[in-house]
Amino acid sequence: QVQLQESGPGLVKPSQTLSLTCTVSGGSISSAGYYWSWIRQFPGKGLEWIGYISSSGTTYYNPSLKSLITISVDTSENQFSLSVSSVTAADTAVYYCARAARLAGLSYFDYWGQGTLVTVSS
Amino acid sequence: SYVLTQPPSVSVAPGQTAWITCGASNIGGYSVHWYQQKADQAPVLVIYFDTDRPSGIPERFSGSNSGNTATLTISRVEVGDEADYYCQVWDSSSDHAVFGGGTKLTVL
Numbered sequence: 001q002v003q004l005q006e007s008g009p010g011l012v013k014p015s016q017t018l019s020l021t022c023t024v025s026g027g028s029i030s031s032a033g034y035y036w037s038w039i040r041q042f043p044g045k046g047l048e049w050i051g052y053i054s055s056s057g058t059t060y061y062n063p064s065l066k067s068l069i070t071i072s073v074d075t076s077e078n079q080f081s082l083s084v085s086s087v088t089a090a091d092t093a094v095y096y097c098a099r100a101a102r103l104a105g106l107s108y109f110d111y112w113g114q115g116t117l118v119t120v121s122s
Numbered sequence: 123s124y125v126l127t128q129p130p131s132v133s134v135a136p137g138q139t140a141w142i143t144c145g146a147s148n149i150g151g152y153s154v155h156w157y158q159q160k161a162d163q164a165p166v167l168v169i170y171f172d173t174d175r176p177s178g179i180p181e182r183f184s185g186s187n188s189g190n191t192a193t194l195t196i197s198r199v200e201v202g203d204e205a206d207y208y209c210q211v212w213d214s215s216s217d218h219a220v221f222g223g224g225t226k227l228t229v230l
Contacts, residue, residue, distance in 0.1 A: 039219075047165070047208055049219035062218050064123075096164060100219075106212040107219060108155035110176065112164040 002027040004113035018084040022097030030055040035100040040093040126222035144209030152211040154192040
């Protein structure tokens with residue numbers, strides 16, 4: 001059973017960079033056919049896909065966020081990470097990491113971490 | 123950007139059937155996935171590729187998709203089904219995931 005666990009600061013100051021790491025256990029991050037995703041949920045409950053990465057480093061980003069985000073992968077540690085630059089209060093959300101199955105260019109999310117709340121405030 | 127529209131809330135009595143819709147232009151041409159999110163928990167995949175159920179998801183959960191509406195159907199609703207439900211598609215034109223706004227299912 002694949003498990004994912006987010007880690008990182010729960011409080012970030014405006015204009016700074018938000019950095020989170022997701023550790024995958026119970027399976028290899030190098031498993032074929034999967035991408036490793038970041039998704040956030042705003043306080044009003046809406047879900048927003050941020051982006052994802054393959055074990056070889058191929059990335060896909062939400063076009064609305066592309067200029068602000070970087071996702072990277074460390075296969076030796078079975079981890080992947082998210083950076084969001086120049087954060088504002090609007091980036092306050094619960095951040096989830098998730099595994100995405102990618103089939104015929106389409107994706108769904110079959111395993112999710114428990115989520116971590118990140119608050120942007122001075 | 124492709125927009126998925128869900129009703130904010132649906133109410134149903136235990137034992138009855140709940141239908142949760144996800145509307146968009148020609149959504150029948152997309153593959154729709156559904157997630158259940160109970161209070162203070164992460165979302166869980168309940169339906170993928172319109173009609174498929176992951177292992178461990180009861181047969182009471184089923185999906186359909188045609189025209190401008192995809193539907194998640196929950197038969198013989200139980201109190202434990204009370205949750206928020208989200209639909210999701212992959213927008214191939216810009217290669218990104220899109221979620222609906224979510225529907226809160228209340229079991230009366």
